Amino acid sequence: MTHWIDHPDTLASRLAGWAGQPLVALDTEFIRERTYYPQLALVQLAVPGEVLLVDPLAEGMDAALRPLLTDSSVTKLMHSASEDLQALQRGCRALPAPLFDTQVAAALCGLGAGLGYQKLVEQVTGVQLAKGETRSDWLRRPLSESQCEYAADDVRHLHAVHAFLDRELAARGRHDWLRQDAERALRNAADEGDEPWPHLSLRSAQTLDREGQARLLRLLRWRDVQARRSDRPKSWVLDNELAVLLARRPPRSLSEFHATLDRHPKAPRKARGELWDTLSAPLSPGELELPLLGADEPDKARTKALQQAVATLAAELDLPDGLLCSRKHLEALLAGRGWPAALEGWRRELLEPRLAPLLAGG
Numbered sequence: 001m002t003h004w005i006d007h008p009d010t011l012a013s014r015l016a017g018w019a020g021q022p023l024v025a026l027d028t029e030f031i032r033e034r035t036y037y038p039q040l041a042l043v044q045l046a047v048p049g050e051v052l053l054v055d056p057l058a059e060g061m062d063a064a065l066r067p068l069l070t071d072s073s074v075t076k077l078m079h080s081a082s083e084d085l086q087a088l089q090r091g092c093r094a095l096p097a098p099l100f101d102t103q104v105a106a107a108l109c110g111l112g113a114g115l116g117y118q119k120l121v122e123q124v125t126g127v128q129l130a131k132g133e134t135r136s137d138w139l140r141r142p143l144s145e146s147q148c149e150y151a152a153d154d155v156r157h158l159h160a161v162h163a164f165l166d167r168e169l170a171a172r173g174r175h176d177w178l179r180q181d182a183e184r185a186l187r188n189a190a191d192e193g194d195e196p197w198p199h200l201s202l203r204s205a206q207t208l209d210r211e212g213q214a215r216l217l218r219l220l221r222w223r224d225v226q227a228r229r230s231d232r233p234k235s236w237v238l239d240n241e242l243a244v245l246l247a248r249r250p251p252r253s254l255s256e257f258h259a260t261l262d263r264h265p266k267a268p269r270k271a272r273g274e275l276w277d278t279l280s281a282p283l284s285p286g287e288l289e290l291p292l293l294g295a296d297e298p299d300k301a302r303t304k305a306l307q308q309a310v311a312t313l314a315a316e317l318d319l320p321d322g323l324l325c326s327r328k329h330l331e332a333l334l335a336g337r338g339w340p341a342a343l344e345g346w347r348r349e350l351l352e353p354r355l356a357p358l359l360a361g362g
Contacts, residue, residue: 002152006055008064014052015068021047024068025077025158026096029138029151030087036227036234038083040091041138046155053151057141062092069094077158079103079117085189095189099182102161108177109168113320121157124164129153180345194224197291204244206294214287215279216247222278226271238275239266246279254280291337299334302358306330309354317350325351333359 005011018024029042043054043065054061068074069092076096078084080103089095106115111123118129136147143151169175198220199205205216223238230237242264251257257276261267268275307321307330314321324347329340333355339348 001049002051002053002148004053004055004148006058008058008060011052011054011061011064018047021074023047023075023077023100023159023162025155026084027078027151027154027158028084028087028091029136030083030091031137031139032083032233034233036231037090038087039139040087042143042151043088044151044155046152046158048159051152051156053143053148055141056091057139062094065092066094069096072098075100077102077155077162079120079154079158079161080114082185082189085185089189089192095186097182097186098179099186100162100178101182101185102158102165104181104185105162105165105169105178107320107323108174108181109165109172110318113323117154120161124161125157127157129157177346184342184345194221198224200291200293202240202244202293204240205247208244208248208293210288210290210292211283212247213292214283214290215250216243217290218278218283218287219243219247219275222275226274235266236268237271238268242267250279291335302334302361303327303330305358306334306355309358310351313350313354 003014005014025044025046027044028040029044030038030040032038040056043056045052045054045068054065056062056065069076069088075098077100078096079101081096081099081101085095102120103115103117106120107113111120115123118131122128130146130150130153136150138147169178195201197217199213199217202216205213208216219238220243223234223243226232226237227234242261245264246260251260254276257279258272261272307327310325310330311321314324317324325343329343332338332340339352343351
């Protein structure tokens, strides 16, 4: 049975009836096309036989949801939870812990990386789910009948999926791996800080010299601050193409700066003064001390050897290569930047004995 919940007292009453339930399925719907932060639009909760569609737009609903989210005696079942965690952190100022992410669990059980919810449900239960409301407007009220049915389906089958994956994890001895990954995901969601070196993710910047990359880093950090302050998508503040162009050939005057922006179709209209001040200020010696993208020609032989070692270990463990260790993380190791935080825990314990000799052999 599915219930629409639009008052915090009603939610509290329903959740009181769930007392003693060790597992609660959880999902969210949110909108992020026009904002930096996700706008929480719906929260779905389920125990076997009952689904609650909770309206987080109702006053006081965030406070009514927090006790369940933070109840350490109730494991929250979610699928591909990372963006949902951000939405809950922003909308409820709380995170669902402990967490059982069925997408991560499926990968740890050898079912494949990034398995979608519909495919996983069909594989485990044989039920085929509709996909029609994927891009729906979840902020409108009232929601349509098809929206409500779609949203309920997103949690209705999580208990059955969990039961299957829980048995598989136990058979493989990987419950602790899932726990570590869930705790890392929760830490990442709680940390709203920005990537310290955002320029390293822009491949188009690899031809910039040291000063160009330092200017780009400064621009991207300015963009992050502006995006958070105005709650707008980063690309609306300053898109990557223009940022790289300004970093490569910084305008010599304010008039040249405005002319450059006027020629660019996605140039910002607001905060141009701040952007000019950010770009035109001289680089300090400290700013020139930064990891450089494309600073050295990649050692293709060593990279290939590391990738092969990862692939061999992943095959032995029946895991996707990317779940164990991505190329980006191998490049960080080759560059001497140490073990990435994403590899700490069970991954490093397994990988280090295989990779350390290859890394030392350079």
